[in-house]
Amino acid sequence: MGDPITLIAEFIRGLLTGWGFSSGLVTLILKFLGVGAVASFVLVLDILLVWVERKIVARFQDRLGPNRLGPFGLIQPIADVIKLLIKEDILPEGADKVVYNLAPIFPLATVLLLWAVIPMAPTILGSDVNIGVLYIVAIGDLGTLGIIMAGWASNNKYALIGAFRTVAQMVSYEVPMVIALLIPVILAHSMGMQSIVDAQSVWFVVMAPLAALIFLITSIAELGRAPFDLTEAESEIVAGFHIEYTGMKFGLFYAGELLHALTVSALMSTLFLGGWRGPFVEQAPILGVVYLFIKAFFVYYVIMWVRYSFPRLRIDQMLNFCWKFLTPLALVLLIVTAILDKVLAGAATSVYILSNLGANLVIAWVTVQILVTYAKRERQRVGQEREIASFRKPEVEELIAQEVVK
Amino acid sequence: MLNDWLFIGIFLVLAPIFPGLAIVITRIIAPRKPNLLKSQTYECGIQTFGDTWVQFKAQYYIFALVFLIFDVEIVFLYPWAVAFNQLPLFAVLEGVLFILILVTGLVYAWRKGALEWV
16 A cells, blocks of 8 residues: 555566566565665665765764765765775785684674564565564574674784674673563563564564663664673774775675664664654654664664763673673563463553562662662672772881891 | 565575675686795784684583583573463463563572673
8 A cells, every 4th residue: 555665566566477478486576675675775874874874973072974985975984885895905914714704794784684584564574474573683693603603703913802792792782682582572472573572562672662772772782882892992902803804895784783773773663663664654654664663763873872882891891791680680571471471461551560570670770779789888898898998007117117227 | 485485595596696796706807826925824923823723712612511501491481471461460470470480590690790701
């Protein structure tokens, strides 16, 4: 109904059937065109993201950002791509050639694959597999493989340290993320992305604000962005795993990271912020794409805001925060959501929503109380240690005086 | 259903081709004038010392082990979460019990000092 993409698909189907292709072949060709359309749309968006990122960073740092090439510097990313393409491609000494060349493919390819299951509008989505969330978890993990390959193959100690840190971080933050992803699955009773969006007549962020927060934090960690950017800490290990990469191979890592940021934003909007839902979307499905991207860019902006506001964590702080804070919190949330869902199975929707929200608020309050107590105790401990360090006992003073006299 | 997987299958084939194409294009149009100094490992200005591929900190391995146990067990919870509205309360409590066993594992690893970065 008035949806241009379905109309185009129907037109091509009619045309190909008219030329005498069998229906199976026509479906195959249409799927190929669909994949091409999604992938090129996302890649063009990726090039635009370079501009968005640089422009917003500049504003955070009180600069203007790219403003020479084209209106508002919009042609700048294209110039960047051309520059990266014609840069010399250096193979460092002693590098593992095959692995070194294969590694840059992974980050971008896996992120592209995630777009196969993100529903963009009621009628526009790549594929509505019934295990969408599991697919996201599985494919999202593959990006780590590219990073460990790059770090290992570069024959560079900094790159190797960066890769180890990345793997420790990604592997740790995977656990709370997977638990947080279970909560929308429980609320929607389905793992299909489209049915999760369909179930959100009230956005899940209202019913599960803590799960949304955990998902946001763990996504930032998976991205390796500040405050979790110790995997590519410039001041200690130069650039982490991509230190030896030049030209387009470095560009692929960079593009993969930017696109990953937008992809987790889109996932966050799909899972917690209602996806393509918005006014008049039933009449004109194409509006869904607009709504999805407005929400996705809002989350993207929040991620950038966090990135440029917080200092970097230490590795032990990063791991403690994940294993001793996020994971127990996520497990408690999971248990509470599961029991509430079953107990309130027959209750009215408003009761269901309010009690979920209430449970979340209570858990948040208890968590904050525990954190406050912990911080108080920690401050006391550190204070005492300082006192001990600064305070000398009288007998010690005497001994020192005797030593001086001798 | 099968059509959905067909889409993902085609995507799986095409997705590596886009970045692969970029690498092939650089291969063709980028200059390649390697010399000894240029291909040196970029570390801190002086020549790199010793082997890169050495034994590494065992702590990473412990975290990987803890992760493996957790992730596999949590993936088992996905079917439980999907079939949620057909499950009786008893099955849900059983699931909760399973999560509590998971929590016990976490507490054990915590007390054992496996989560300590030293």
